[in-house]
Amino acid sequence: MNSFQINKILGALLGTCLVLVAVHMAAGAIFAPRVAAKPGYEVAVKQEGSGEAKAGPKTAGEPIEALLASASAEHGAQIAKQCAICHNFQEGQGPKIGPDLYGVVGRKVATAPGFNYTAALKALGGTWTFDKLNKWITDPRAMVPGTAMTFAGLSSEKQRADVIAYLDSLSKTPVSLPKASGANTPAAAPANPPAAAPAQPKAPAPAAKE
Numbered sequence: 001m002n003s004f005q006i007n008k009i010l011g012a013l014l015g016t017c018l019v020l021v022a023v024h025m026a027a028g029a030i031f032a033p034r035v036a037a038k039p040g041y042e043v044a045v046k047q048e049g050s051g052e053a054k055a056g057p058k059t060a061g062e063p064i065e066a067l068l069a070s071a072s073a074e075h076g077a078q079i080a081k082q083c084a085i086c087h088n089f090q091e092g093q094g095p096k097i098g099p100d101l102y103g104v105v106g107r108k109v110a111t112a113p114g115f116n117y118t119a120a121l122k123a124l125g126g127t128w129t130f131d132k133l134n135k136w137i138t139d140p141r142a143m144v145p146g147t148a149m150t151f152a153g154l155s156s157e158k159q160r161a162d163v164i165a166y167l168d169s170l171s172k173t174p175v176s177l178p179k180a181s182g183a184n185t186p187a188a189a190p191a192n193p194p195a196a197a198p199a200q201p202k203a204p205a206p207a208a209k210e
């Protein structure tokens with residue numbers, strides 16, 4: 001192999017490299033990658049009730065519904081022992097320091113027989129809904145200034161949900177607790193169907209080789 005042949009081979013290699021570089025640059029210019037504005041993938045996620053597990057200090061701002069779905073009336077009965085100093089829970093037991101709480105869920109505010117309510121609580125009006133009870137046992141005196149229920153309140157959202165589930169069980173016809181939604185029962189979320197995978201284009205029939 002003389003030097004002329006070696007030069008030819010090296011030249012061919014160099015030429016190939018130059019072509020590759022040119023193709024690479026051209027391809028880069030044509031197929032410039034789109035830079036995503038935000039890094040990462042865009043994933044469509046349904047926003048579930050946020051801040052659920054936050055047992056923030058004395059905030060009854062969040063609706064209690066989500067927590068009620070997983071609340072435990074048995075556990076609530078334990079927590080409600082704090083209420084039993086002042087309240088009876090069974091039908092017909094009558095008032096203690098506070099009114100009998102049997103059947104309080106769905107009952108008109110300040111209407112248990114035989115109890116002398118404060119004007120402040122009577123003025124509240126309405127019926128005891130889950131939400132209202134949640135606010136009430138968070139901090140009764142914040143909700144109804146002037147109430148005679150001198151109870152500091154339960155700061156844990158989870159405990160409040162359990163107590164409310166327990167109160168709801170104190171009835172022949174308990175108001176049905178909200179069902180778990182979203183995360184627990186995916187079938188119950190038709191508002192957000194999974195993004196249908198775009199129909200895969202049929203694989204093109206293998207092009208007849210010429």
Ligand code: HEC
Pocket residue numbers: 079080082083084085086087097098099101104108109110111112116117118120121128133136137146147148149150151154163
């Ligand atoms: C220190 C005594 C005391 C404790 C402890 C207490 N309560 Fe009360 N509660 C009262 C009094 C007194 C009233 C009546 C308030 C009024 O008339 O202003 C009342 C009223 C209520 C009412 C309104 C009832 C109605 O008929 O409108 C509910 C509901 C209630 N309490 C729930 C609870 C729960 C749940 C607990 C425990 C987490 C609790 N209470 C702890 C004294 C107490």
